[in-house]
Amino acid sequence: MAFYGVRVEYALHTLLNLSLALESTAPSARDLADFQRLPLAFMRKLLTRLEKAGLVAGTEGVRGGWRLGREADTITALEVAEAAQGRTPLFECREIRARCALWPEGARPRAATSGVCEIHRVMLAAEAAMRRELARTSLADIALEVEAKRSQAAAMAIPAWFSDRYADRRKP
Amino acid sequence: MAFYGVRVEYALHTLLNLSLALESTAPSARDLADFQRLPLAFMRKLLTRLEKAGLVAGTEGVRGGWRLGREADTITALEVAEAAQGRTPLFECREIRARCALWPEGARPRAATSGVCEIHRVMLAAEAAMRRELARTSLADIALEVEAKRSQAAAMAIPAWFSDRYADRRKP
Numbered sequence: 001m002a003f004y005g006v007r008v009e010y011a012l013h014t015l016l017n018l019s020l021a022l023e024s025t026a027p028s029a030r031d032l033a034d035f036q037r038l039p040l041a042f043m044r045k046l047l048t049r050l051e052k053a054g055l056v057a058g059t060e061g062v063r064g065g066w067r068l069g070r071e072a073d074t075i076t077a078l079e080v081a082e083a084a085q086g087r088t089p090l091f092e093c094r095e096i097r098a099r100c101a102l103w104p105e106g107a108r109p110r111a112a113t114s115g116v117c118e119i120h121r122v123m124l125a126a127e128a129a130m131r132r133e134l135a136r137t138s139l140a141d142i143a144l145e146v147e148a149k150r151s152q153a154a155a156m157a158i159p160a161w162f163s164d165r166y167a168d169r170r171k172p
Numbered sequence: 173m174a175f176y177g178v179r180v181e182y183a184l185h186t187l188l189n190l191s192l193a194l195e196s197t198a199p200s201a202r203d204l205a206d207f208q209r210l211p212l213a214f215m216r217k218l219l220t221r222l223e224k225a226g227l228v229a230g231t232e233g234v235r236g237g238w239r240l241g242r243e244a245d246t247i248t249a250l251e252v253a254e255a256a257q258g259r260t261p262l263f264e265c266r267e268i269r270a271r272c273a274l275w276p277e278g279a280r281p282r283a284a285t286s287g288v289c290e291i292h293r294v295m296l297a298a299e300a301a302m303r304r305e306l307a308r309t310s311l312a313d314i315a316l317e318v319e320a321k322r323s324q325a326a327a328m329a330i331p332a333w334f335s336d337r338y339a340d341r342r343k344p
Contacts, residue, residue: 119249
């Protein structure tokens with residue numbers, strides 16, 4: 001099973017959409033859900049997690065909506081992943097070295113499990129390398145790459161879609 | 173859930189034990205299972221996976237047993253992890269960008285999903301960093317660290333345990 005699941009994927013896409021939507025026409029949870037054809041309840045839960053981490057901020061009222069909680073160049077892919085899914089270890093060490101047959105079960109010498117197991121240490125280094133890489137990339141970096149690949153027309157389509165929805169919401 | 177599970181942990185410990193056991197008293201699957209207090213069936217399955225990857229080699233007969241398939245300094249932690257568990261992606265991209273509301277469902281323009289999604293690209297870089305780190309460490313490196321922390325007596329205990337088992341097996 002993949003380590004980072006569907007919540008992480010939708011969280012990154014949602015924040016990317018927020019970074020592309022115009023500041024003046026902040027999307028509602030329903031707009032964000034509809035744009036990605038997601039159930040509203042799923043989007044609300046996702047926004048709650050992202051809000052707790054300070055990555056989005058919502059305002060109420062007729063001009064209200066969701067915006068990024070901070071500038072896109074200060075939000076890293078790592079923060080988004082861990083806000084969406086929680087921080088899970090890459091490797092869960094069960095200290096199996098403590099169970100070896102050199103001593104009776106439950107009577108292991110203290111030295112046998114002092115310090116971090118060397119296998120665990122290797123895995124912690126791999127986890128650190130992975131997290132370092134995700135911390136190097138900001139939402140702004142991703143948005144820039146996406147924009148670079150899009151035509152001018154396509155680049156306008158996302159903010160325009162959210163602006164239309166914003167206008168619809170304000171109709172009597 | 174952790175990315176690398178219990179099979180990876182036992183695989184690394186098992187290979188470490190094989191690297192410490194004397195060449196002349198190669199452990200049986202039962203020896204390896206008993207040493208870690210594991211069910212024999214679990215150990216047999218693990219050894220089959222490791223053998224397929226060329227990391228262990230078994231010989232039959234009264235002097236038979238399991239040995240490392242290659243020198244410990246040529247076996248990396250990455251190879252062990254992927255032999256034990258298979259190669260799973262860190263992040264499974266579901267191409268959710270294809271489902272967005274800009275076009276009717278099932279009628280997306282081709283350009284919308286051309287190339288690798290930028291979010292997927294970030295995750296692939298993180299996975300590469302993680303795998304690079306695991307590929308940097310060999311079984312011999314881990315064994316050296318384990319040995320450095322052990323007392324002389326403790327260092328002798330593991331090969332001695334397997335030697336005793338080997339002698340037991342050969343008793344009439």
